[in-house]
Amino acid sequence: MVTNKKIGVLLGGLSSERDVSLASGNAIMKAFADKGYRPVAVDVGRDVAGKIRESGIEVAFIALHGKFGEDGAIQGLLEVMGIPYTGSGILASALGMNKIASKQIFRSQGLHVGSYEVVSRDNAGNVDRVVEKLGYPMVIKPSAEGSSVGVSLVFKKEEVPPATEAAFKYGPDILIETFIKGKEVQVGILGDRALGAIEIVPKRAFYDYEAKYEPGMSDHFFPARIPEAVYQKTLAAGLAAHRALGCRGYSRVDFIIDDKGDPYILEVNTLPGMTATSLLPDIARGSGISFPGLVEEILRLALTTP
Numbered sequence: 001m002v003t004n005k006k007i008g009v010l011l012g013g014l015s016s017e018r019d020v021s022l023a024s025g026n027a028i029m030k031a032f033a034d035k036g037y038r039p040v041a042v043d044v045g046r047d048v049a050g051k052i053r054e055s056g057i058e059v060a061f062i063a064l065h066g067k068f069g070e071d072g073a074i075q076g077l078l079e080v081m082g083i084p085y086t087g088s089g090i091l092a093s094a095l096g097m098n099k100i101a102s103k104q105i106f107r108s109q110g111l112h113v114g115s116y117e118v119v120s121r122d123n124a125g126n127v128d129r130v131v132e133k134l135g136y137p138m139v140i141k142p143s144a145e146g147s148s149v150g151v152s153l154v155f156k157k158e159e160v161p162p163a164t165e166a167a168f169k170y171g172p173d174i175l176i177e178t179f180i181k182g183k184e185v186q187v188g189i190l191g192d193r194a195l196g197a198i199e200i201v202p203k204r205a206f207y208d209y210e211a212k213y214e215p216g217m218s219d220h221f222f223p224a225r226i227p228e229a230v231y232q233k234t235l236a237a238g239l240a241a242h243r244a245l246g247c248r249g250y251s252r253v254d255f256i257i258d259d260k261g262d263p264y265i266l267e268v269n270t271l272p273g274m275t276a277t278s279l280l281p282d283i284a285r286g287s288g289i290s291f292p293g294l295v296e297e298i299l300r301l302a303l304t305t306p
């Protein structure tokens with residue numbers, strides 16, 4: 001056992017990814033039980049501070065995704081309450097959740113970022129100019145969501161207004177990006193190590209919500225089917241991205257690798273999906289770490305990494 005402290009698994013939450021979080025949280029509860037721990041589940045709502053206090057938990061495993069869970073908010077609350085927690089701290093979480101801030105940091109560190117423009121609701125009139133500049137196909141997305149919620153792949157003019165509307169639903173700033181053609185590959189980070197890279201082949205136009213969560217809607221290949229040199233370059237880029245944001249404990253970094261073998265970073269997920277069949281657990285398993293072993297290691301890192 002890495003600790004005798006009372007463990008709370010924070011799950012559910014208030015974001016558009018609540019269902020995904022419940023799935024992650026329940027899988028983590030089961031993994032802890034398999035290892036002989038007796039965690040308590042804390043469903044996170046507006047009353048979370050009271051619930052955490054009443055539950056008497058001494059360390060928090062954050063199984064939340066999206067707003068309030070992945071963006072630094074719950075991390076701030078736990079800091080104030082003096083409760084150690086898994087994963088990244090306030091700043092790295094906030095940066096990771098915000099695709100505009102994180103892209104600026106990735107660029108400044110020399111990581112490949114595709115062409116993109118930011119459009120705010122106040123100057124939505126600029127959309128036409130941006131569309132002309134970037135050209136089709138393009139990806140229009142909210143600046144701070146996850147699970148592909150509000151993300152659209154756009155091939156022609158008529159598709160632009162519904163796509164921008166869908167993205168603006170989630171906040172005042174959206175991203176319009178050039179579609180990067182290539183292989184979708186994700187790198188799993190645990191501790192200070194890139195564990196491996198997994199390749200995703202969605203059976204849809206891109207890795208949208210259905211492709212992510214409907215069984216059989218995407219194929220996974222571990223290790224990613226790319227040349228060894230490209231594989232190593234992608235692992236290094238994943239670790240560099242994790243470090244650039246100042247992440248801690250674990251993360252999953254999303255890339256598209258173009259046909260020249262250049263990995264373009266899409267984002268860092270500071271609280272990646274954690275069901276037994278999610279991508280980071282898949283990568284861990286491929287590297288010889290079972291799902292309960294992964295969960296226990298993430299907990300250990302929370303208690304030992306400042």
Ligand SMILES: Nc1ncnc2c1ncn2[C@@H]1O[C@H](COP(=O)(O)OP(=O)(O)O)[C@@H](O)[C@H]1O
Nearest residue numbers: 139145146147148149177178179180206207266
């Ligand atoms: N610029 C892009 N080029 C090609 N595909 C993209 C691009 N941006 C996003 N995608 C596709 O959309 C999916 C979700 O985009 P992402 O930026 O990772 O948002 P989310 O935080 O919702 O996962 C990606 O996994 C990928 O399939």
Ligand SMILES: [Mg+2]
Nearest residue numbers: 147254266267
């Ligand atoms: Mg993603």
